[in-house]
Amino acid sequence: MLEVAKLDAFYGQSHILRGIDFQVAAGESVALLGRNGAGKSTFLKALLNGGPQARGRISFLGQHLTREQLHQRARLGMALVPEDRRIFPKLTVEENIEIGGRAAPTGATPHSINDVVAMLPMCGPLLKRLGFQLSGGQQQMVAIARGIVSRPRLLMLDEPAEGLAPVIVDELADAINRLRQTEGLSLIVTEQNIDFARETTDRLYLLDVGEVVFSGSWPEFDARPDLVDRYLAL
Numbered sequence: 001m002l003e004v005a006k007l008d009a010f011y012g013q014s015h016i017l018r019g020i021d022f023q024v025a026a027g028e029s030v031a032l033l034g035r036n037g038a039g040k041s042t043f044l045k046a047l048l049n050g051g052p053q054a055r056g057r058i059s060f061l062g063q064h065l066t067r068e069q070l071h072q073r074a075r076l077g078m079a080l081v082p083e084d085r086r087i088f089p090k091l092t093v094e095e096n097i098e099i100g101g102r103a104a105p106t107g108a109t110p111h112s113i114n115d116v117v118a119m120l121p122m123c124g125p126l127l128k129r130l131g132f133q134l135s136g137g138q139q140q141m142v143a144i145a146r147g148i149v150s151r152p153r154l155l156m157l158d159e160p161a162e163g164l165a166p167v168i169v170d171e172l173a174d175a176i177n178r179l180r181q182t183e184g185l186s187l188i189v190t191e192q193n194i195d196f197a198r199e200t201t202d203r204l205y206l207l208d209v210g211e212v213v214f215s216g217s218w219p220e221f222d223a224r225p226d227l228v229d230r231y232l233a234l
């Protein structure tokens with residue numbers, strides 16, 4: 001459903017991503033691992049045409065993407081849950097989630113709030129709360145709810161486990177795996193948390209200084225402990 005070939009991305013004169021080849025099949029969940037600054041967020045933003053200048057081929061659901069703006073790519077069925085979550089502090093959780101529905105693909109009706117709560121039950125008791133009243137884990141759940149309300153075909157989660165307590169990270173992994181089953185979503189999960197990525201994805205790419213240095217299955221990754229030492233250890 002997503003095919004990326006020879007993608008380069010730039011911020012001004014800075015050449016951030018180099019020759020990225022990356023695929024996601026329908027219903028597949030794929031991790032993109034890498035240290036701080038490796039280029040994970042830049043990759044997701046380049047897919048959405050949401051910041052960096054990109055060069056290369058991106059094809060989504062059979063359509064070759066060229067100049068489509070961010071909102072147009074959202075309407076094709078791409079959704080990003082950004083690393084900083086961007087919950088509106090003065091809106092209620094319900095309003096925060098509803099805003100995501102505006103990005104529904106052309107012809108699709110967004111999920112109702114009840115549907116979203118059925119998929120992410122931890123959002124239920126929070127609906128009337130204001131954005132600024134949420135914990136980090138609650139913010140992440142609400143950001144995911146806002147991402148899925150539009151019925152995206154590809155959900156991109158940028159470091160969803162970052163800064164969360166281990167028990168919340170487990171809950172988040174369960175929620176993501178339930179969504180995969182019920183919605184048949186394709187997913188890209190960027191992470192530095194290897195265990196969380198392993199729990200929520202089928203296979204992985206490893207990025208270092210803007211280049212893919214490994215791609216394969218989790219057993220293939222586990223057979224190469226040098227990769228963690230070289231590319232993921234702090």
Ligand SMILES: Nc1ncnc2c1ncn2[C@@H]1O[C@H](COP(=O)(O)OP(=O)(O)OP(=O)(O)O)[C@@H](O)[C@H]1O
Pocket residue numbers: 011014016034035036037038039040041042043083159
């Ligand atoms: N808006 C920007 N303008 C210029 N350079 C940027 C911008 N955003 C990111 N960069 C640079 O691009 C490189 C990749 O950053 P990116 O945020 O994609 O990394 P990351 O792997 O997502 O890491 P992190 O977990 O720290 O967000 C870094 O060197 C960063 O300084």
